[in-house]
Amino acid sequence: MPGDGEFGLIARFRERTASSDRVAIGIGDDCASVRLAGGGAVLVTTDMLMEGRHFRLDEAPLPSIGRKCLGVNLSDIAAMAGIPVAAVVAVGLPRDRAAEVGIGIYEGMERMAEEYGVALVGGDTNAWDGPLVVSVTVLGEPTGRGPVRRSGAKVGDAVFVTGTLGGSLLGRHLDPRPRLREAQSLHATVDLHAMIDLSDGLASDLPHILDESGGLGAILDAAAIPIHPDARLQSDRDGLSPLVHALGDGEDFELCFTVSPGSADRLVATPPEGITLHRIGTIDGGPGLRLRLADGLVEACRVRGFDHLAPRSG
Amino acid sequence: MPGDGEFGLIARFRERTASSDRVAIGIGDDCASVRLAGGGAVLVTTDMLMEGRHFRLDEAPLPSIGRKCLGVNLSDIAAMAGIPVAAVVAVGLPRDRAAEVGIGIYEGMERMAEEYGVALVGGDTNAWDGPLVVSVTVLGEPTGRGPVRRSGAKVGDAVFVTGTLGGSLLGRHLDPRPRLREAQSLHATVDLHAMIDLSDGLASDLPHILDESGGLGAILDAAAIPIHPDARLQSDRDGLSPLVHALGDGEDFELCFTVSPGSADRLVATPPEGITLHRIGTIDGGPGLRLRLADGLVEACRVRGFDHLAPRSG
Numbered sequence: 001m002p003g004d005g006e007f008g009l010i011a012r013f014r015e016r017t018a019s020s021d022r023v024a025i026g027i028g029d030d031c032a033s034v035r036l037a038g039g040g041a042v043l044v045t046t047d048m049l050m051e052g053r054h055f056r057l058d059e060a061p062l063p064s065i066g067r068k069c070l071g072v073n074l075s076d077i078a079a080m081a082g083i084p085v086a087a088v089v090a091v092g093l094p095r096d097r098a099a100e101v102g103i104g105i106y107e108g109m110e111r112m113a114e115e116y117g118v119a120l121v122g123g124d125t126n127a128w129d130g131p132l133v134v135s136v137t138v139l140g141e142p143t144g145r146g147p148v149r150r151s152g153a154k155v156g157d158a159v160f161v162t163g164t165l166g167g168s169l170l171g172r173h174l175d176p177r178p179r180l181r182e183a184q185s186l187h188a189t190v191d192l193h194a195m196i197d198l199s200d201g202l203a204s205d206l207p208h209i210l211d212e213s214g215g216l217g218a219i220l221d222a223a224a225i226p227i228h229p230d231a232r233l234q235s236d237r238d239g240l241s242p243l244v245h246a247l248g249d250g251e252d253f254e255l256c257f258t259v260s261p262g263s264a265d266r267l268v269a270t271p272p273e274g275i276t277l278h279r280i281g282t283i284d285g286g287p288g289l290r291l292r293l294a295d296g297l298v299e300a301c302r303v304r305g306f307d308h309l310a311p312r313s314g
Numbered sequence: 315m316p317g318d319g320e321f322g323l324i325a326r327f328r329e330r331t332a333s334s335d336r337v338a339i340g341i342g343d344d345c346a347s348v349r350l351a352g353g354g355a356v357l358v359t360t361d362m363l364m365e366g367r368h369f370r371l372d373e374a375p376l377p378s379i380g381r382k383c384l385g386v387n388l389s390d391i392a393a394m395a396g397i398p399v400a401a402v403v404a405v406g407l408p409r410d411r412a413a414e415v416g417i418g419i420y421e422g423m424e425r426m427a428e429e430y431g432v433a434l435v436g437g438d439t440n441a442w443d444g445p446l447v448v449s450v451t452v453l454g455e456p457t458g459r460g461p462v463r464r465s466g467a468k469v470g471d472a473v474f475v476t477g478t479l480g481g482s483l484l485g486r487h488l489d490p491r492p493r494l495r496e497a498q499s500l501h502a503t504v505d506l507h508a509m510i511d512l513s514d515g516l517a518s519d520l521p522h523i524l525d526e527s528g529g530l531g532a533i534l535d536a537a538a539i540p541i542h543p544d545a546r547l548q549s550d551r552d553g554l555s556p557l558v559h560a561l562g563d564g565e566d567f568e569l570c571f572t573v574s575p576g577s578a579d580r581l582v583a584t585p586p587e588g589i590t591l592h593r594i595g596t597i598d599g600g601p602g603l604r605l606r607l608a609d610g611l612v613e614a615c616r617v618r619g620f621d622h623l624a625p626r627s628g
Contacts, residue, residue, distance in 0.1 A: 020433040022399055032435035034400045037455050040352025046451055047438045048404035085336055086348045090362035090449045119334040121346035124361045124449075131442075135404045135449035137360055141351050 028212060029150050030079035030197060031140065043140040043147060045076035051131035055174065057094075062104025063111070064174040065134070070109045071176035072199065073138040074116055075253045078180045079197035080147040081187035082140040084116060090124040090135045098127040105134060116180060145187055148257070153194040153213035157283040158264030159220065163254040163276050165202060166231025166246035173251035183255060185272045190263040201250035203301050207289050209258065217286025220301065222293050226278045228252075247301065258283055342526060343464050344393035344511060345454065357454040357461060359390035365445035369488065371408075376418025377425070378488040379448070384423045385490035386513065387452040388430055389567045392494045393511035394461040395501035396454040398430060404438040404449045412441040419448060430494060459501055462571070467508040467527035471597040472578030473534065477568040477590050479516060480545025480560035487565035497569060499586045504577035515564035517615050521603050523572065531600025534615065536607050540592045542566075561615065572597055 024041055025033035031043040049069045051057055057065070070087060077084045089109065093101050102125060113120050118138065162179050179197070186192060194209045202225070210216045222243060231245035259267065264279055271277050281292075289301040338355055339347035345357040363383045365371055371379070384401060391398045403423065407415050416439060427434050432452065476493050493511070500506060508523045516539070524530045536557060545559035573581065578593055585591050595606075603615040 023433045023435055026433070026435050027437070029436075032400070032402065034433070034435060034453060036350065036352070036354045036356060036399070038350070038352055038354025040350045040354050042350060042356050042453065044400070044402055044435065044451070044453060046402040046404045046436065046449070048406055048440055048447075048449055050406050050440060050442050050444065050447075052444075053440060053442050085350070086346070086358070088346065088358055088360040088451060090360045090451075092362055092364050092447055119337045119340070119348070121337055121340050121348060121358065122360065123341070126362055126364060126367060128364050128367050128445075130364065130366075130444045130447065133362075133364075133406055133444065133447050135360070135362055135438075137358070137402060137404075137451040139348060139356065139358060139453075 025147065025149065030076040031082065031147070033142065033147055041142060043077060043080055043082045043142060044137065045073050046135065046137040047072050047076070048133060048135040050133045057101070057132055060174050062101060063108030066105035066108025067112045068174050068176060069105065069134040069136050070112050071178055071253065073136045074118070074178035074180060075176055075197040075199065077138055077140040078178045078183040078255060079195050080142065081145070081183040081192060081195065082142050082147055083184070084118045084138050084140040084180065086119045086121045087113060087136055087138045088122045089120065091126065092130060092133040093125065093127045094132055095127045095129055101132060116178065143184060143187060148187060148192045148195040149212070150194055150196050150209050151212040153209050153216055153258040153283050154260070155216060155283055155285055156261060157193055157258035158261055158279050159206070159218055159256065159258050159281040159283060160264070160267065160277055160279050161198070161202065161226065161254055161256045163252065164226040164228040165198065165252045165254065166228045166242060166249045167234040168230065168249055168251040170230040170233060172230065176253035178253060179255045182275045185275060186257070189272050190259050190267060193258045193260070195255055195257040198252040198254045198256055199250060201248045202256060203247040203289065204250065206256055209256070210286065210289065215286060217284050217288050217290065218281050219284060219290045219292055219298060220281035222291050224278060224280045339461065339463065344390040345396065345461070347456065347461055355456060357391060357394055357396045357456060358451065359387050360449065360451040361386050361390070362447060362449040364447045371415070371446055374488050376415060377422030380419035380422025381426045382488050382490060383419065383448040383450050384426050385492055385567065387450045388432070388492035388494060389490055389511040389513065391452055391454040392492045392497040392569060393509050394456065395459070395497040395506060395509065396456050396461055397498070398432045398452050398454045398494065400433045400435045401427060401450055401452045402436045403434065405440065406444060406447040407439065407441045408446055409441045409443055415446060430492065457498060457501060462501060462506045462509040463526070464508055464510050464523050465526040467523050467530055467572040467597050468574070469530060469597055469599055470575060471507055471572035472575055472593050473520070473532055473570065473572050473595040473597060474578070474581065474591055474593050475512070475516065475540065475568055475570045477566065478540040478542040479512065479566045479568065480542045480556060480563045481548040482544065482563055482565040484544040484547060486544065490567035492567060493569045496589045499589060500571070503586050504573050504581060507572045507574070509569055509571040512566040512568045512570055513564060515562045516570060517561040517603065518564065520570055523570070524600065524603065529600060531598050531602050531604065532595050533598060533604045533606055533612060534595035536605050538592060538594045
């Protein structure tokens with residue numbers, strides 16, 4: 001929450017939404033943060049996943065669909081370096097297989113909820129004549145260091161990503177591993193200036209950090225971008241370069257974050273245990289996201305991610 | 315959250331859901347209540363509304379659909395005598411009218427959010443080939459007296475409803491008036507033992523109180539059940555009695571609650587200002603919900619409400 005394609009619509013309401021002293025972080029980040037009367041704050045994020053858009057019932061095992069629907073929301077909590085606490089689930093089940101599909105996806109969600117220590121506290125179950133649709137909302141808490149926003153990047157920051165990118169459609173998109181532990185560990189180690197999770201693809205998601213941080217730019221070093229083996233497999237199949245897949249495929253559910261050059265050097269010298277990190281570029285005054293190629297040439301990075309409101313292309 | 319028809323599925327997971335010290339109220343009430351590390355608690359409820367099930371795009375103005383989608387969730391907060399604070403909205407928009415439909419329903423939600431002091435803090439907007447689907451999650455807070463559960467009814471309690479019931483399909487179902495002010499006012503005046511909002515109809519919703527309170531029963535006085543004029547209009551059209559409509563139509567979004575006989579007498583003698591209240595019956599040992607007719611005969615009350623998982627009847 002919220003993805004790229006919806007930007008026009010969300011932006012419209014962002015401007016008009018009355019500010020409230022209850023809203024610590026509103027529309028435009030991976031989670032909102034709501035202040036409670038007791039003095040605490042709660043992080044909240046919601047994502048709706050739908051048959052034919054985010055999964056196909058005839059291709060994916062039902063528990064995997066459930067895992068994905070919960071996992072993408074947990075990934076949003078990770079992007080704020082938060083701690084997930086509870087989830088509610090609303091589903092619209094295809095009428096002819098309602099019980100089977102409902103039980104299957106709940107089972108996948110239940111297992112993932114247990115793995116990540118999240119309580120499934122409620123839901124709304126409907127059968128209808130439409131395709132399967134699943135909407136999950138996760139509540140979380142910031143750590144003592146507070147939530148990490150998209151908006152804190154500074155000129156000169158180093159850009160990092162966790163893991164390796166691209167080719168998730170070969171299967172990983174159904175099995176997100178929300179980087180909660182990684183985010184909390186990084187948050188405890190260095191001062192994270194800005195962070196986002198990679199749902200639409202690096203080339204689409206990093207620009208949200210640039211925009212929210214006041215219209216900054218970034219140059220990424222093409223050779224430094226970590227390519228997942230599945231991006232190479234996809235490349236073999238479709239002839240697009242592995243780099244294009246790494247930048248544009250999306251649904252990696254890895255983290256992209258920026259830190260000061262000093263923090264960057266420390267992370268590279270002694271990365272927190274068990275976390276795969278790559279330093280891939282530098283924040284500058286812009287404009288926009290650019291790519292430094294092997295020959296030293298710098299060009300605008302125009303690869304677009306998955307756009308939820310775009311007409312479907314073949 | 316959760317409705318009647320889903321009961322089989324929700325019950326299945328209710329048994330299996332690991333208990334957590336974070337869950338003050340879990341599956342099986344109008345809202346869940348989650349304990350936060352800071353010491354406070356947050357109420358959370360979610361409802362998914364879908365084209366052809368809860369509204370029809372060709373019959374309802376778009377802002378009304380938006381109002382309904384937010385309103386049914388606010389009604390769940392009212393049922394706990396809570397205070398709504400923030401909402402997130404996930405939508406699946408029909409691709410051919412995505413922007414128009416999105417803007418229309420958001421406008422209705424925005425207006426209602428302002429009326430009830432709720433902040434719209436985020437969302438997820440998708441276009442797809444399926445019908446319109448809207449999933450809203452509302453966060454709230456209990457008052458200092460705590461949330462009112464479904465489970466606190468006692469033998470001898472008086473049963474009350476707010477407002478008048480039945481015939482909501484003539485239009486009121488699209489314009490829920492969540493009884494937030496009423497619930498808070500009642501909660502401050504008397505000790506509310508149990509409460510629920512009427513979404514599926516009194517004959518379907520009151521049994522949730524009976525079940526959750528340990529398998530109690532209730533006798534309602536048929537002559538005391540307040541009939542909405544629209545229930546009479548519906549009766550003129552379809553020949554079913556106005557009482558059947560009042561008991562079974564659902565989507566009244568009024569409150570049903572139980573209090574001690576002493577509290578009941580006080581409420582009848584001096585009802586809180588501006589609240590329409592009717593004392594309609596008495597909780598007993600059961601079994602089940604029964605109706606005392608004009609001739610003094612008592613019979614089982616079998617009128618069923620709107621069942622979200624039932625096959626659609628004509």
